[in-house]
Amino acid sequence: MSVLLNDIRMNKKSTGFVPTMGALHQGHISLTECSKLQNDITIVSIFVNPTQFNNQEDLQNYPRSLTADIEMLQRSNCDIVFTPEIDEMYPENDRRIFDFKGLDKVMEGKYRKGHFNGVAQIVSVLFEIIQPTNAYFGKKDFQQVAIIKFLNKNYLNDLNINIISCDIIRESDGLAMSSRNQLLTVEYRIAAKLISETLFKFQKNYNNFTVSRLKKNIEDEINANPLLEVEYIDIVDNDTLQSVDYIETGRTTACIAVFAGKIRLIDNISF
Numbered sequence: 001m002s003v004l005l006n007d008i009r010m011n012k013k014s015t016g017f018v019p020t021m022g023a024l025h026q027g028h029i030s031l032t033e034c035s036k037l038q039n040d041i042t043i044v045s046i047f048v049n050p051t052q053f054n055n056q057e058d059l060q061n062y063p064r065s066l067t068a069d070i071e072m073l074q075r076s077n078c079d080i081v082f083t084p085e086i087d088e089m090y091p092e093n094d095r096r097i098f099d100f101k102g103l104d105k106v107m108e109g110k111y112r113k114g115h116f117n118g119v120a121q122i123v124s125v126l127f128e129i130i131q132p133t134n135a136y137f138g139k140k141d142f143q144q145v146a147i148i149k150f151l152n153k154n155y156l157n158d159l160n161i162n163i164i165s166c167d168i169i170r171e172s173d174g175l176a177m178s179s180r181n182q183l184l185t186v187e188y189r190i191a192a193k194l195i196s197e198t199l200f201k202f203q204k205n206y207n208n209f210t211v212s213r214l215k216k217n218i219e220d221e222i223n224a225n226p227l228l229e230v231e232y233i234d235i236v237d238n239d240t241l242q243s244v245d246y247i248e249t250g251r252t253t254a255c256i257a258v259f260a261g262k263i264r265l266i267d268n269i270s271f
């Protein structure tokens with residue numbers, strides 16, 4: 001990979017990198033399409049990173065479909081697919097602990113202990129190998145984008161990589177696309193559309209409520225379906241990720257995690 005990319009860089013070609021865990025869908029492809037528009041060469045990695053899973057059952061059940069993924073990437077004219085093995089990425093235990101100055105202490109970080117440290121471990125290894133001009137991440141993982149920007153600026157600054165975040169791609173009923181959606185049974189899949197429906201409903205009329213009332217209403221409306229259970233709903237400042245008392249248009253996002261049975265889904269909407 002390094003040799004191949006050295007050649008590409010010597011020829012002054014720009015590179016766009018899209019890290020993924022596979023089980024690809026249109027959400028991932030939207031990132032590669034964005035990269036293709038902005039770079040000469042687009043590289044996608046597929047690697048289910050064990051160090052970012054706080055739950056071993058979730059890691060074991062994570063969907064894997066490498067052959068279909070590669071076909072999908074070929075169809076979308078992606079240039080290079082990088083599919084390393086675990087011992088290539090982690091020849092020895094990665095003991096690095098990153099300090100995100102509190103960005104990792106809320107929301108996903110609070111409920112998935114160690115998750116973002118694992119994300120930072122793999123992204124830093126991949127960034128060192130690929131050293132792309134631009135790297136693409138989805139706003140579906142809203143907190144992850146903030147963590148990656150922090151990591152890039154504070155730990156990997158000398159690699160000079162631009163981080164570009166891309167909009168959430170949704171199914172026709174509004175559910176945010178996710179590799180985990182394919183683990184939902186039909187019943188849960190139908191129920192899951194209530195998550196985005198509720199977020200969109202309150203995005204329109206948030207002015208009528210205090211922030212705490214808004215959170216309570218969103219939680220209650222989703223929990224009213226017995227197949228769904230909200231793990232957290234938070235309304236946060238886009239930069240600090242801290243809870244806010246007032247919504248400022250363009251500066252505030254509502255983030256949610258919901259269990260549909262055993263499957264954990266996340267979503268967010270910006271105000």
Ligand code: AMP
Pocket residue numbers: 019020021022027028030031136137138139140141166167168169170176177178179
């Ligand atoms: P994953 O394979 O789930 O680790 O995701 C790889 C990248 O794709 C991450 O940057 C995600 O935020 C992004 N992504 C996943 N789902 C979506 C979606 N529905 N819309 C946009 N980006 C997404």
